[in-house]
Amino acid sequence: MSQQTIEQLKPQVKTAIVDLLYRLADDHLILGHRNSEWTGLGPILEADIAFSSMAQDKMGHALAFYRLLQQLGEPDPDTNAFLRSGDQYRCCSLVCLERGDWAQSVVRHFLFDEATRIRFEALEQSRYEPLAQVARKLRGELKYHTMHGQMNLDKLGDATEESHQRMQDALDRLFPHAMGVFEPTEWDETLAAEGIQPREAELCKTWRSQVADMCAESGLTMPDDVGPIYGGRAGKHPEDLKKLLDDMQKVYRLDPDSEW
Amino acid sequence: MTDTQWPVFEVFHQQARGEPHVHVGSIHAPDAQMALVLAKEQYARRMACVNLWVVSAEAILATDYEDADIFDHGTDKSYRESTGYQTTKRAKAIGDTAEI
Numbered sequence: 001m002s003q004q005t006i007e008q009l010k011p012q013v014k015t016a017i018v019d020l021l022y023r024l025a026d027d028h029l030i031l032g033h034r035n036s037e038w039t040g041l042g043p044i045l046e047a048d049i050a051f052s053s054m055a056q057d058k059m060g061h062a063l064a065f066y067r068l069l070q071q072l073g074e075p076d077p078d079t080n081a082f083l084r085s086g087d088q089y090r091c092c093s094l095v096c097l098e099r100g101d102w103a104q105s106v107v108r109h110f111l112f113d114e115a116t117r118i119r120f121e122a123l124e125q126s127r128y129e130p131l132a133q134v135a136r137k138l139r140g141e142l143k144y145h146t147m148h149g150q151m152n153l154d155k156l157g158d159a160t161e162e163s164h165q166r167m168q169d170a171l172d173r174l175f176p177h178a179m180g181v182f183e184p185t186e187w188d189e190t191l192a193a194e195g196i197q198p199r200e201a202e203l204c205k206t207w208r209s210q211v212a213d214m215c216a217e218s219g220l221t222m223p224d225d226v227g228p229i230y231g232g233r234a235g236k237h238p239e240d241l242k243k244l245l246d247d248m249q250k251v252y253r254l255d256p257d258s259e260w
Numbered sequence: 261m262t263d264t265q266w267p268v269f270e271v272f273h274q275q276a277r278g279e280p281h282v283h284v285g286s287i288h289a290p291d292a293q294m295a296l297v298l299a300k301e302q303y304a305r306r307m308a309c310v311n312l313w314v315v316s317a318e319a320i321l322a323t324d325y326e327d328a329d330i331f332d333h334g335t336d337k338s339y340r341e342s343t344g345y346q347t348t349k350r351a352k353a354i355g356d357t358a359e360i
Contacts, residue, residue, distance in 0.1 A: 044265065044266070046287055046288055046298040046301075047298065050297070050298050050300075050302070053301045053305055054301070147297055148297055151293060155291075155294060
């Protein structure tokens with residue numbers, strides 16, 4: 001099968017791609033917003049700047065996916081980001097949770113970016129060419145994000161007794177949510193059959209085995225007897241998201257028609 | 261003032277292969293690996309960059325500014341300046357820009 005362009009998409013395939021793009025875009029937007037909350041509050045200046053800069057990158061990656069959605073007839077990026085209610089969002093619970101302490105944010109960043117790396121490696125081969133192009137374009141920035149995540153896991157995993165404990169606590173708490181990144185949807189089979197993206201379960205398996213190795217190397221234990229927390233892909237989110245959206249959308253909603 | 265933070269690393273930035281690494285500033289980090297990762301966002305997020313070095317500030321041995329007079333030229337040393345050679349022009353003409 002050759003690569004697919006927008007004009008050639010069958011309606012069912014288009015719906016599946018739109019759903020996938022909303023999941024990708026919303027994950028990146030919400031995590032970008034969450035991580036930006038550290039701006040000015042990071043543990044040291046250097047860590048603050050790096051984390052804030054990566055948060056901006058995530059917003060940029062979200063924008064790339066919202067633009068793909070716009071090409072498929074969905075609303076423009078600003079409307080999507082600022083005028084949808086929580087139940088219209090398709091992000092996973094991992095990105096919704098409040099930022100917690102530095103360990104929680106660093107572990108979330110590590111778990112999410114490893115998941116994204118594995119997904120993007122697959123998406124680079126996607127038969128939906130616009131999506132494959134975006135995955136290839138973002139490869140370098142994501143590579144840095146994973147370097148930063150792995151480095152922090154490695155250092156804080158066994159720096160001191162306290163740092164180890166905080167990192168392990170974060171891992172124990174966040175792991176079920178991180179598995180929720182790979183929540184299966186009704187579109188899994190269509191996306192896999194059309195060569196657009198492998199099944200979520202398949203991506204999750206690769207991620208689990210690689211993340212387990214990285215945790216072990218950092219002196220941490222990946223929980224292996226817990227189940228995933230699902231719901232985000234169906235629009236069911238923790239209460240944390242509502243507060244985030246109230247905050248993020250407040251100014252835009254004062255006057256949606258104003259020119260920025 | 262005593263520095264109570266992490267050790268200091270000096271950061272050197274290379275804009276293109278073959279160009280010299282230029283000192284752009286310093287960074288606090290617990291070790292060299294972390295310094296390299298953090299230096300990327302401090303010093304290479306806007307400028308073009310192909311390579312970064314970090315060097316422990318402690319590894320640098322420097323002259324004292326009070327000895328800066330050792331660099332003074334007390335007598336005419338213009339004979340040491342390599343101006344006036346035709347070869348400089350010729351080297352430029354053939355484009356001495358091979359990558360190192």
